[in-house]
Amino acid sequence: MPLASTRRTGLVDQVISQLRAQIDSGEWSVGDRIPTESELSDQLEVGRNTVREAVRALAHAGLLEIRQGAGTFVRASSELGGALRRRLERSRLREKLEVRRALEVEAARLAALHLTEEDRLAITAAIAARDAAWAEHDMAVFVESDFAFHRAVVAATHNSLLVELYDDIAQVVYESIAHTAYTEPASTATVDHSALADAILDGDSARALREATCYLDELLSKTAD
Numbered sequence: 001m002p003l004a005s006t007r008r009t010g011l012v013d014q015v016i017s018q019l020r021a022q023i024d025s026g027e028w029s030v031g032d033r034i035p036t037e038s039e040l041s042d043q044l045e046v047g048r049n050t051v052r053e054a055v056r057a058l059a060h061a062g063l064l065e066i067r068q069g070a071g072t073f074v075r076a077s078s079e080l081g082g083a084l085r086r087r088l089e090r091s092r093l094r095e096k097l098e099v100r101r102a103l104e105v106e107a108a109r110l111a112a113l114h115l116t117e118e119d120r121l122a123i124t125a126a127i128a129a130r131d132a133a134w135a136e137h138d139m140a141v142f143v144e145s146d147f148a149f150h151r152a153v154v155a156a157t158h159n160s161l162l163v164e165l166y167d168d169i170a171q172v173v174y175e176s177i178a179h180t181a182y183t184e185p186a187s188t189a190t191v192d193h194s195a196l197a198d199a200i201l202d203g204d205s206a207r208a209l210r211e212a213t214c215y216l217d218e219l220l221s222k223t224a225d
Contacts, residue, residue: 108212
């Protein structure tokens, strides 16, 4: 929606609201690169300085991340999420894994209860890609596939608040997966998610909870940090 007719006073706030609406609606998801400053200026029919101020304000709030030479990316879906991510980034690895445990154990239980056919396909594809990447010693694809599996499990809960919280810490989860995969690759092989996937696909919530607890406790036991 063009904003040229808006009075100059509060124009930056208007642009901030417009950009936040793009994030709130899901049109810009966490991890997406948003349009360039020039493109936003043309779309909203405001000056580039106004867009720049609005983007900086949202970056300061933790919703956007400005990467020099790469563009501006959605960092969190809410100010709460941005604050949470900043706090997690200052946390020790063990603390991050404990947060993952809190979310992923319950996610596994709920996923088994609320699984749809679409969820089934996503989980099956992710676990197959994960296993294939491990067999081929392709750690980059392994990390991507492992994260995709966990994200698919969370999505299968159909709990929008849980999904949003998980997306807000997605980068932290990804980094903890990568840390384990690249620094202790031999131990990663023992974290087999096939039993967890089977429990969820079978709709066995109690078994899914146990399997999720088991692999996360195993990761924690290997983490001295």
